[in-house]
Amino acid sequence: MTTKQVAAPRRPVATMSVGHAAVDFYQGAVPALVPFLVAERHYGYAAASGIVLAATLLSSLVQPLFGSLTDRWTMPWLIPVSTLCAGLGIALSGLGDSYVLTCLAVALSGIGVAAYHPEAARLARVASGGSHVAMGWFSLGGNIGFALAPAAVGPLLSAGSLSASPWLAVPAVAGVLLTVHVIRALAPRAAVAKAAARRAGRDNWPEFLRLTAVIVCRSVVFVGLSAFIAVYAQQRVGGGATAGSAALFVLFAGGAVGTVLGGRLASRWGRVRTVRIAYAACVPAVAGLVLVPGPALYVFAALTATALYVPFSLHITLGQDLLPNRMGTASGVTLGLAVSVGGVASPAIGALADATSLRTALLPLIALCVVAWLVARTLTEPGEDDARRPSEEGAGQEAASVPQR
Incomplete structure (x- = not known):
């Protein structure tokens, strides 16, 4: 498959983006719930961490399973069902006092999030008509939903306590009502x-x-x-919690810019070249973020987030084109299993920071950017090898037909 672009119908892509925002809202809702669970039910840090783990790790691990199922059967009905499951789990999590039931409710939400992405990514690819820009907007929808969750969960539960959690099902219901007609139309395609x-x-x-x-x-x-930049900004810049919140905002805002920019750059340069350039840019950006003191940290945070999110939607379409017979599996891995590793590695960064310093603990991230860039240099645009192979074979046959002197 080449990188030649076709115009994408705007309305289906925009609608799918709204649905993506509705589902990923519940990924952002879980950490936003934790302070209220700790305050009202007196959970300790270990118990609170278990709730987050029940949602994030389970969701990431089962996404490839749902991807495998969607490779066997076309399952457009799974998109609205999974959206409702994601909303129902969070809505139930604030009811009752049982820790086990709370974990099960959050796990149900995580499974809903996991079930959504493989089939939704496939339909979004169809709706995009092959446009990298359109897939960028689809990915941006998820980022917006994640970012909006704390802004909605905090005021709602502050006003009504955990007993108000059933109102958190509203985004799921709205997302299903807005997208079901587009899903029905896209399913045959x-x-x-x-x-x-x-x-x-x-x-x-x-x-x-x-x-x-x-x-x-x-x-x-x-x-x-994401886990440590707020604390790091307070250490390097000063200004207390305000400095940390500003750094986190810059990181997320830069990610939104990068997601949209990635599709536009890929339309001009091609996906693989864009991915390589983005990871090459990550190296000095992360190095500046970790090593340069003072307010310049915010500039490097914006550059880092932009560079890290430029390839985000491109990973999805590259994975789908590399596994054309298992596009659901590819979507599940690129959106789920691989992403979970970041959460698993965060405690290791924290442990290293406790043993040394936060600056020292963040230094290995620069090396990981270098590794990502080096591995990205080995990637090729899907279809290039197949396009070269016939010409190479033809050249070999032609050379074989020439009499040898």
Whole structure:
């Protein structure tokens, strides 16, 4: 598949982006719930961490499973059902006092999030008409939903306590009502696209595994910075909690800019070249963030987030094109399993910071950017090898037909 772009219908892509925002709202809602659970139910740090783990790790691990299921069968109905499950789990999490039931409710939400992404990514690809810009907007929808969750959960539960949690189901219901007609319209086209993709070529597992390695490095870098940049900004800049909140805002805002910019750059330069340039830019950006003191930290935070998010939507379409027979699995891995590694690595960064300093603990992130860039240099645009192979074989046959002297 080449990087030639076609115009994407705006309305279906925009609608799918809204649905993506509704689902990823519940990923952001889990950490926003934790302070209220700690305050009202007197949970300790270990118990609070268990609730977050029940949502994030379970969601990430089962996404490839749902991806495998959608590779076997076209399941557009899974999108609205999973959206409702994500909302129902969070809505129930604030009711009752049982820790086990709270974990199960949050886990249900995580499973809903996991079930949504593989099939939704497939339909979004169909709706985009092959446009990298459109896929960037679809990815941005998820980022916006995640970012909006704390702004909605905090005021709602502050006013009504945990007993107001059923109101948190509203985004899920709204997301389903807004997207169900588009999903119904896209489903036949998705089935045709799946059959065409299977005829397009073989799965390229070696290159897909290299792409996964790149995504893992990116995940550790971004999640590590997300977890510690607020504290680090207070140490390096001063200004207390305000300085930390500003750094976190810059990191998330830069990510939104990078997500949209990535699609536009890929339309001009191609996906793989854009990915390589983005990770090359990550190296000095993260180095400046970690090593340069003073207010310049905010500039490097913006550059880092932009560079890390430029390839975000491109990872999804590259994975789908590398595994044309298993596009659901590819979507599940690029959106789920690889991303979870960042959360698993965060405690290691914290432990190293306790043993040394936070600055020392963040230094390995620079090295991971270098690794991501080096591995990205080995990637090729899907289809290039297949396009070269016939010409190479033809050249070889022509050379064989020439009499040897």
